[in-house]
Amino acid sequence: MAQITRSEVEDFLYREAALLDEWRLEEWLGLLTDDATYAVPPNDKPEGDAGTTLFILSDDIVRIRERIKRLMSPECHAEYPHSRTRRLITNVRIVETNGDTVTIAANFICHRFRRYERQREYVGAYRYVLKRVGGELRIKDRRVVLDAHELGSLGSVSFIL
Amino acid sequence: MPRQYIVDDPVKQKFLLNRETLVSPSVLSEEMTKIFAKCWIYVGHASELKKPNDFLTRKVAGRPVIFNRDMKGDINCFLNTCRHRGALVCTEREGNRRAFRCVYHGWAYRNDGALGNVPGAEAYKGEFDKSQLGLKRPARFESYRDFWFLNLSAEGPSLRDYLGRATDYIDLVLDQSPSGQMEIFSGTQEYDVSANWKLMVENSVDDYHLPSTHSTWLDYMANSGVVMAKPKDGMVLPTHGRAVDLGNGHFTTDNINFRGRPVAAWIPIYGESAKPEMEEIRAELVARLGPARAGRVADTNRNLIIFPNLVINDGSAVTVRTFYPDGPAKMHVTAWALGPVEESAAARARRLDAFLTFYGPGGFATPDDVEALELVQQGLANWQDDSWSEMSRGMGREEDQLNSDEHHLRIFWRRWNQMMESA
Numbered sequence: 001m002a003q004i005t006r007s008e009v010e011d012f013l014y015r016e017a018a019l020l021d022e023w024r025l026e027e028w029l030g031l032l033t034d035d036a037t038y039a040v041p042p043n044d045k046p047e048g049d050a051g052t053t054l055f056i057l058s059d060d061i062v063r064i065r066e067r068i069k070r071l072m073s074p075e076c077h078a079e080y081p082h083s084r085t086r087r088l089i090t091n092v093r094i095v096e097t098n099g100d101t102v103t104i105a106a107n108f109i110c111h112r113f114r115r116y117e118r119q120r121e122y123v124g125a126y127r128y129v130l131k132r133v134g135g136e137l138r139i140k141d142r143r144v145v146l147d148a149h150e151l152g153s154l155g156s157v158s159f160i161l
Numbered sequence: 162m163p164r165q166y167i168v169d170d171p172v173k174q175k176f177l178l179n180r181e182t183l184v185s186p187s188v189l190s191e192e193m194t195k196i197f198a199k200c201w202i203y204v205g206h207a208s209e210l211k212k213p214n215d216f217l218t219r220k221v222a223g224r225p226v227i228f229n230r231d232m233k234g235d236i237n238c239f240l241n242t243c244r245h246r247g248a249l250v251c252t253e254r255e256g257n258r259r260a261f262r263c264v265y266h267g268w269a270y271r272n273d274g275a276l277g278n279v280p281g282a283e284a285y286k287g288e289f290d291k292s293q294l295g296l297k298r299p300a301r302f303e304s305y306r307d308f309w310f311l312n313l314s315a316e317g318p319s320l321r322d323y324l325g326r327a328t329d330y331i332d333l334v335l336d337q338s339p340s341g342q343m344e345i346f347s348g349t350q351e352y353d354v355s356a357n358w359k360l361m362v363e364n365s366v367d368d369y370h371l372p373s374t375h376s377t378w379l380d381y382m383a384n385s386g387v388v389m390a391k392p393k394d395g396m397v398l399p400t401h402g403r404a405v406d407l408g409n410g411h412f413t414t415d416n417i418n419f420r421g422r423p424v425a426a427w428i429p430i431y432g433e434s435a436k437p438e439m440e441e442i443r444a445e446l447v448a449r450l451g452p453a454r455a456g457r458v459a460d461t462n463r464n465l466i467i468f469p470n471l472v473i474n475d476g477s478a479v480t481v482r483t484f485y486p487d488g489p490a491k492m493h494v495t496a497w498a499l500g501p502v503e504e505s506a507a508a509r510a511r512r513l514d515a516f517l518t519f520y521g522p523g524g525f526a527t528p529d530d531v532e533a534l535e536l537v538q539q540g541l542a543n544w545q546d547d548s549w550s551e552m553s554r555g556m557g558r559e560e561d562q563l564n565s566d567e568h569h570l571r572i573f574w575r576r577w578n579q580m581m582e583s584a
Contacts, residue, residue, distance in 0.1 A: 001565070005219040024554040042348040042349055042350060043349075043351065044254065044349045044351075045347050050510070051509065051513065052513070053346060053348070054346050054348030054513055055348060055520075056350065056523040057524070066384060068385070069377075069380070070381060070525060075376045077374065077528075077529040078528035078529050094449070117355070117535070120558040150351035151353075152351060153353050154192045155354065155531060156351055156528040156531055157289075157522055157528075161262070
């Protein structure tokens, strides 16, 4: 099998970012493996383990799917009307390759805009484990580490960061 | 004519709140002296300082403080400010240190607060007494069962007397632990809400809002196999719940559980594999506490307010949450998770996971609470033309005051009003 390249990873991340920024969240679910995880560690323990540390969020695939149902509902008040987000992704690196999986790192800025509200810039690093499934890259683990010392004025992580 | 903050009319069964209390800089400035400088304010939990010389820095009642365990093992709270010219003497968030040294001129303090080395001390010829120049402490610093509070005033009741009957409800939380000891876990949720701090007090105990604000959380529970009865007889919630006045402005909700509890009410979200251990946990509760008290621990949810700004929620998990105003329309919130010191790795992981189903800035409920509070604050820009908030729900109800009534919100506001009207 062809080795996973950085440019392939970049194309994948940009496509994912477009789906998230455009709120095509059901399509985004299609980018995940059936055992995918999504986690945002707390700002004061970015290297923490969700089994022993209180996270901001830590989802298995079941809860990711429930989160998407919630986000697509007009009753999800924190995200209705939806935030407008725009994420810029750079510094993409392949950290480790192991057969058909790679661990990748990337930097991001995600700007978030809501009417009448302050503008927020979520800055941090993505760390994914990507797996090639049937020729396509899929997300197995998705960890989003924020650089801010505290969530502070960013308020909530009420959307898919 | 002095401002009237509340209308409290038992004859008309009407309670109104002047919305100016939620927007006014002058009200906030009065709160600083009449409430935050007089009440016991939560600092931290002893379990956060495991070893001698461990320290944490945080802001409490707006003051940067050092919360530490000194070399003798005693727990202290110091104002984080150099006695020389005022700089912070500790800039790290946490760590283990025997001394704190000011970077400006190098004054160094032992971790029991005493002033040690002063570079060039011989230059002080007049009245200069190092023994009087240790790090300042808040006027009082006391604990109840590992919960440490400061008081900026030397006057007033001891912490124990201040907490009064609220200790019954703290004890009920701590009864989860066979040894009666709980600990704060690693990981802090710190987030701002663009709303007046008192709205968080209300929101933390206001169960009236649950069906409308948190319908997506209710859907998530239902999708996960949690069966909740449909509310009946004019109730808005699936089970009966009370609001209980604990005196001194403290109060709690006290509800029959309908949502799953890490101790020890299983729901499918915890997974089949959790069942045997949760049955053991319940059996231990019954053996230690008897069936009635075990039922109180395992099968009731309680959101407890220690006046003015500490919340202990014992529901989907146990949260310790405090918040402090930064201007009339903004607050900083800090939240931690608490659990029994002896629980297994599996139980700990389950508890942390359960926490995230509801609470916190990425939970399935808290972000919508935050949204609701921020919408209130935005709407309050109309306060001069629409000046009163309605808070009469349940007034005059003859039986128990319900958690979905506003009795407990009125308890808070009456106490707040009393303190604000004092000289």
